[in-house]
Amino acid sequence: MREVLERLARGEMSLDEAEEALRVLAVEEVGELARLDLGREIRHGVPEVVIAEGKTPEDVAEIALNAVAQRGRVIISRATEQHVEALKPVMAKYKCQQSAGAGGMVVIRGEGSFVRTTGGRVGIITAGTSDIPVAEEAKVMASEMGCEVTTAYDVGAAGVHRLFPPLKEMIRKDVDVIIVVAGREGALPTLIAGMVDVPLIAVPTSYGYGLGARGVAALMAMLQSCSLGLAVVNIDGGVPAGSVAALIANRAARFRASTKREHRK
Numbered sequence: 001m002r003e004v005l006e007r008l009a010r011g012e013m014s015l016d017e018a019e020e021a022l023r024v025l026a027v028e029e030v031g032e033l034a035r036l037d038l039g040r041e042i043r044h045g046v047p048e049v050v051i052a053e054g055k056t057p058e059d060v061a062e063i064a065l066n067a068v069a070q071r072g073r074v075i076i077s078r079a080t081e082q083h084v085e086a087l088k089p090v091m092a093k094y095k096c097q098q099s100a101g102a103g104g105m106v107v108i109r110g111e112g113s114f115v116r117t118t119g120g121r122v123g124i125i126t127a128g129t130s131d132i133p134v135a136e137e138a139k140v141m142a143s144e145m146g147c148e149v150t151t152a153y154d155v156g157a158a159g160v161h162r163l164f165p166p167l168k169e170m171i172r173k174d175v176d177v178i179i180v181v182a183g184r185e186g187a188l189p190t191l192i193a194g195m196v197d198v199p200l201i202a203v204p205t206s207y208g209y210g211l212g213a214r215g216v217a218a219l220m221a222m223l224q225s226c227s228l229g230l231a232v233v234n235i236d237g238g239v240p241a242g243s244v245a246a247l248i249a250n251r252a253a254r255f256r257a258s259t260k261r262e263h264r265k
Helices: 002-009 013-021 042-043 057-069 081-093 130-146 157-162 164-172 188-193 216-225 238-264
Strands: 028-030 035-036 049-051 073-076 097-098 108-110 123-127 148-152 178-181 202-204 230-232
Touching: 035 123, 049 057, 057 073, 057 081, 057 108, 073 130, 081 097, 081 108, 123 130, 123 164, 123 238, 130 148, 130 178, 130 202, 130 238, 148 164, 157 164, 157 188, 178 188, 178 238, 188 202, 188 216, 188 230, 202 216, 202 238, 216 230
Parallel strands: 049 073, 123 148, 123 178, 178 202, 202 230
Antiparallel strands: 028 035, 073 108, 097 108
């Protein structure tokens, strides 16, 4: 709501456009399929994400079509090849972005929809290449929330020399928060948390086998980390990690912007 009022005050939208934007704070019902909280992003900065897992391809396509028509954009997670196939008519009608990895993230935009850059800066690091799909989920979320995202993949603790150049680059860019994605023994977040002075979000992945398989060992190791300044999300929780990271980064960006304004006075 605040964003709408600020845009109205700056003359970026008319009174009628502001009224229409505020109306979407109501929940939109898509038949008996879903109740979309289209005003969520306006209220607290995190866009609604439609999880495709557990839904039929046809239902996901119908939900996506309604969401884009009402809000101008839809973010879909955990989309399989079957979901993507069903979404093709919607993609043909609107602009479509699909994550490069296998994370199953799909972003579809209507005409005129764009991401407003916030100035927030997020770093994402993975231990191995198997962790990239989860990292891609986090990247899409942070990017869609207006953040600049810097990534470094496959720099795990088994070859720690690979970590230092990209980590130095993130420190040079003064990122506001770092997401570290790791499977197996989940050691990398603890290592990095002891080297940086920014909040760190650890994401255990389900990559791993034997005792502690499917991410259990990684999750337990991260929860038991002796490095302070580290928080942990659920196994394969790329979407929540990206959302929390972006909220932190965007708040830091607003502080930087307000400080600059005060200095100019």
